[in-house]
Amino acid sequence: MDFSYSAKVEGLRRELTAFFDEFIHPAEARHAAEAQAQRTAGNPWQASAVVEELKQKARERGWWNLFLPRSAHAPQGLSNLEYAPLCEIMGRVPWSAEVFNCSAPDTGNMEVLERYGTPAQQARWLAPLLAGEIRSAFLMTEPDVASSDATNIQCSIRRDGDSYVINGRKWFSSGAGDPRCAVYIVMGKTDVDAPAHRQQSMLLVPADTPGIHVRRPCSVFGYDDAPHGHMDIDLIDVRVPAENILLGEGRGFEIAQGRLGPGRIHHCMRSIGLAEAALELLCRRVSSRVAFGRPLAEYSIWHERIAEARCLIEQARLLTLKAADAMDKVGNKAARSEIAMIKVVAPNMAVQIIDWAIQAHGAAGVSADFPLAAAYAGARSLRLADGPDEVHRATIAKLELARYAARAAD
Structure with missing residues (x-):
């Protein structure tokens, strides 16, 4: 298995990182202030002007509907393996996926309409969704x-x-x-x-x-x-x-299974980006904070946690890439074991690393002064969304048992 990024993907990663450095990260404070102002005014249920502004920049530069592979409606769409590292970058800023028209549940709904919709349904709903109009x-x-x-x-x-x-x-x-x-x-x-x-x-x-x-x-x-x-x-x-x-x-269950496969792996890709951002905050905090006469970074407990966090992220990334590759090569149904595994692994990994980052920040970690509390809420809820851990573990076990039963019968 070779999951090294192609020259095309490496170029896209550099360009998307540059877009984040130029537009997304500088807008984070404005986005937070805008949301707070809307909430204070009593109406948080309105579109973000910051996001709408950034959408225009993303679309002008071709960063649009990258999540949808093999579609005549979105010829710029990437394969799952190509999209994975870009989706990870988007995951570092939880609201940023919408900037690229790559946010849930629209992505899953667009995939449903692309695969299962009639031409009339696609004209009425898929076209404006792909355009970011609704x-x-x-x-x-x-x-x-x-x-x-x-x-x-x-x-x-x-x-x-x-x-x-x-x-x-x-x-x-x-x-x-x-x-x-x-x-x-x-x-x-x-x-x-x-x-x-x-x-x-x-x-x-x-x-x-x-x-x-x-x-x-x-x-x-x-x-x-x-x-x-x-x-x-x-x-x-x-x-x-x-x-x-x-x-x-009578086709609803079938559609649900087709819809949830790509959605699950997109969540996992973004979870890896979120975990990377949390680890970065953790490292900054322990390097700058002094307790009992020494920087926290000098205490071995933080060495252990940082090392374990890096191992967990790398393991999850490789498994995500393996799942994405399998989806591209054999289809979502045949890749259901890989999809189930990463859906268990990635959210649990992110929850653990965010928890350590919260611990490193002390009381500030659970406050609204840092993004960690909100990140924890999102990552923890992902262990329930698109199927709880227990359901995915059951799927993995059943497929594994069936594999051994088939071998025994030979």
């Missing part, structure tokens, strides 16, 4: 069932003539708080009598459809992630045209 949300998780098992989902989708009528409740609907969110992809049950994995379907639901009631934003360790948001939503007699169904009745 945003979207994905409504799958429900509060009253264990949604890690998608067959549990209770949201009802009932055919009524030329329409579907939706009734149910969804929460942690990421992206639904954004005022630019124009469309939801909603997963629910169309046939409760079908086999377990053929009961679910997915519908495209315009966000302004009557019957949609946003209850509240769901907070994550106290963060509401405005203006993105993870919303708690009631769907009451929500009626949409029958042509809004994706791929057909």
Whole structure:
């Protein structure tokens, strides 16, 4: 296996790093001040002027829709292996992915529309998403069932003539708080009598459809992630045209599996960047802080933690590149073991390194004066998003046992 970066990727890494140095990093303080001003004024649920300004610069320079491989709709899209190191750079600043139109859940929703949408659906929703003109949300998780098992989902989708009528409740609907969110992809049950994995379907639901009631934003360790948001939503007699169904009745579980593979690895790529940023903050802190007459960096406990952090990051990066390479070569379904492994490894790695960085900062680490508390909230929640650790470990174990069973049968 050779995961060394090609000359093309090395050039892209240098150019993207230069873009960050020139535009993203200098804008971090402005972005934070803008968010605080909006919150103080009582309306944090509005698009960031800083991000919109940076989007123009990114698009002018061709840094746009890089996440979508092999698509005529986005010919600039890179392979998963090529995109991985660039996505890692984006992960160093959690809000920066949107600057490049590469942020969740839009990336996953665009992949769904690219793979499974009809030409009419693509014209109405994919084109403006790829242009960055609108945003979207994905409504799958429900509060009253264990949604890690998608067959549990209770949201009802009932055919009524030329329409579907939706009734149910969804929460942690990421992206639904954004005022630019124009469309939801909603997963629910169309046939409760079908086999377990053929009961679910997915519908495209315009966000302004009557019957949609946003209850509240769901907070994550106290963060509401405005203006993105993870919303708690009631769907009451929500009626949409029958042509809004994706791929057909009973195909929702299949679409979900196709959607979550790339999304999972994108999260893992960004987690590595986040961990690198946390390790950098840790090293700066222990090098500048004096306790009991010596810099913290002279104490062996910090040597041990820094060394372990570097090992964990390098291991996670190699496994991420292996998963990306497998996705490119054999497809997402055949690479499900690699995807499951990195989805377990990367968030746990990031959580541990951010935790050590918080410890190095003392009380400041859990304050809003540093980005570590928010980074921890994001990384820790990722151990639940797109499937909890336990589900991915079960997948890994089942595939491993099947492999040994096949050998034993030979």
